[in-house]
Amino acid sequence: MNIRIERRLSQPRWLSVAVPVGSLAVAFLLIALVLLATGHDPLVTYRDLFEAAFTANGALSQTLTGATPLLFTGLAAAAAFRMNLFNIGGEGQLYFGAIGASAAGLLLAGQSAPVLIVAMIAAGLAAGAAWALIPGILRAYLSTNEIITSLMLNYVAGLILTYLIFDSHSYWRDTTSPSAAVFPIGKSLPDAANWPTFGSSVVVPFGFMLGIGAATVLWALYSRTRFGFEVQVISDSPRAGRYSGMRTRRKILAVMALSGALAGLGGASQVGDFRHVLDADPKGLRAYGYGYTGIVVAALARYNPFAVVLVAVLIGGLQNAGSALQGPDFPSGLVGVMEGMILFTALGGELLVRYRVRIRRARRGAGAASSEVAG
């Protein structure tokens, strides 16, 4: 028998659905083995998991809360990766979005809620975009590898966040309230800056709705506009882009800014929807690695904006369920293993979209040469 991996000449459309679904199924099979090995009944665990993520009382609301930041960072990664710009800096751009949005919320205290919310959104977008433009400019004009620069800037952004709250008397730091004297915290935003929620039995954060809107805009932008056309051409062949008179440098800047703006919006949503303060605590905003998980989300969604919404809810649910199930007999590491398995099979499944596996039996009467290889 002979197994070969061959490149597909064409990629049938159904594969782009079948492969992710199949990957997920394989992941759950593999996880079942891990669960069995650690003395858990996989079926019971999966049932508990599903309940904790989606069907239990208030579970879906929790899941959406977890999914909201992943939705934004996932869109951010998808937007950049579509043009082969590997913006790994979603994490730092999200921090900057939070810094920008909280500044807007604090500065405009006293204004009405709509004004505050719009200002926070705008500031979050702008701050995230500005931070992403640093690696963007370096890439466009100096051909610096944006993977390295955007990644390193995550640490810089994290340190700036720490500096603003812990190491300085910045505008964001609360220096008056009694609790602030005990432990450094950020100024609380005015109540009018709290983003609304929708629904009662299932609470949908405003940020999540905003994310769905962003996904729609991103989809339209990439599949219906001249801008999207240019991105398609340049990602496929930069030389063809240049040959056609496209301004490839500007496009790099625009796409990086767009990607950063989406991550920044995630930061704004963290401030407006959930935290209502610039959170620099090492166990707060910075503990979750939303930016990095967003890359996983984008990869699983194959950079499709609508699929990002779906995957973000799925991963959000898994994380939510993981923390709900977590206890003495269900270590948190096991949840990490699950996430890892899903990513592993999803990326492995990518291979099947681009290549196909052929299994052939050696024919009878094969010459000396073939048996030599088979042996």
Place this chain on the structure above:
Amino acid sequence: MEPTALPQTVVSEDRGVRPAIACRGITKRFPGVVANDRVDFEAFEGEVHALLGENGAGKSTLSNIFTGLYRPDEGELELYGSPVVLQTPRDGIAAGVGMVHQHFRLVEPFTVAENVMLGDQRDVGRSFRLHPRAIEHRVAELGERYGMAVDPRARIWQLSVGEQQRVEILKALYREARILILDEPTAVLTPQEAGALFETLRAMAADGRTVIFISHKLHEVKAVADRVTVLRDGRSIATVAAEGATLESLAALMVGREIHTARRSDDERHVGELLFELDGVTAEGDRGVEAVKSVSLAVHAGEILGVAGVAGNGQRELAEVVTGMRPLTAGAIRVGGAVLHSGDPRAAIRAGIAHVPEDRLHTGVAPSLSIASNVVLKSYRSADNSRGPFLRRRRIRDWAVELIRRYDVKASGPSASARQLSGGNLQKIVLAREFSGAPKVLVIAAPTRGLDIGAIETVHAHLREAAAAGVAILLLSEDLDELMTLADRIAVMYEGRIVGEVDAATAIVDELGLMMAGGRAA
């Protein structure tokens, strides 16, 4: 008993003439195409056997089956009388089949000897320690024997293209290839270099090796081969002795019909006013070394100015400079008297310069995108194709359908990706797009490289038509026949300079070849 089919072959007596490689009923299918359809082929020891056919006729597929890269779906392969199944290229090498690809597989910073030993799976090549001396010695010996002197210690990037090709051949010989397949080996050579190669091939045949020479150039096949097997549409049409064949008979076998390659007639030419002017154009290549040196040329409306030269003498850079893809370091380019902004492809497009690049697949089109996307690559901003920021997708699609019909492109539809097209159809798409911009100037590089005769005819017809319509055409080509057929004047480029310019009507191939090799013009 020497068969008449092998007129010049010298075969050592004890070995006798037997088929070195033979296949029967080879069929190889790819999705949507049958690349080889029940092909029969046989080449003897000590024979130079040409495999003649248009592009897409199945020559490459067949040679890849011989080397073990592909396995046939049906049919049998025999080497020296015994049936074999080659699973991988390594089996092919072990069985004595060597291949010299059109695009060299060489590591540029390595020496000749290092390249030769690379990937060798036998004892010395396989040992952990390198044995450069032994290999250098062997390489020198082989080179001497077949008149292919190359310094084994020279690094690949220091060598000319012709010398690099020798390294490829030496690589195969070093691995004891008794059957050597060369894929379009003369495409990158000057006429003189090609002549030297033919002598080498004859010497190898005289040694009892088998040379399979893949080509679509008739006079070369006639010059070097003992026998010729013609492939057409994946089928083996005929095997004939080269001596008895004429260029016309071979062409008829290859194409299946008569072909016309007449020169442009005088009444076809109406040279108008000066449209396109290069004045001391100088530019750097990719490595920062000056690749185009003070080139001055003038092209009039309705005129085709050919630029000849061996690949790598600055033609690619010249084409890029005049189309804005590469900035000037000195000089000026004028279109209709107006100076062109340097290094700005969009400015060149606006000035009316159409460009059919040498690298069709990755520069001329975005390969993964649809035909529809590719036909509007330069015009997607226009009012016809977009409204505000949005593309008018239906109109673009209709336009693609229209161009596919008008240019007779064989494609499954406007949403087929450019990559799926054959070379000829891809070139038609590029031409269709470039002509639809109503250009004043056309810069076209290697327009028919890799195309079959039918497609070449079509491309040439489009060029003639464009010239007749008053477009000033700068035609860069390595194919002298093409230049002699189409151009009014031929300028020869060598090491970045124009070393001479001749009237195409009175040009002599040998003279051009000499200039291409750096000799002075008469």
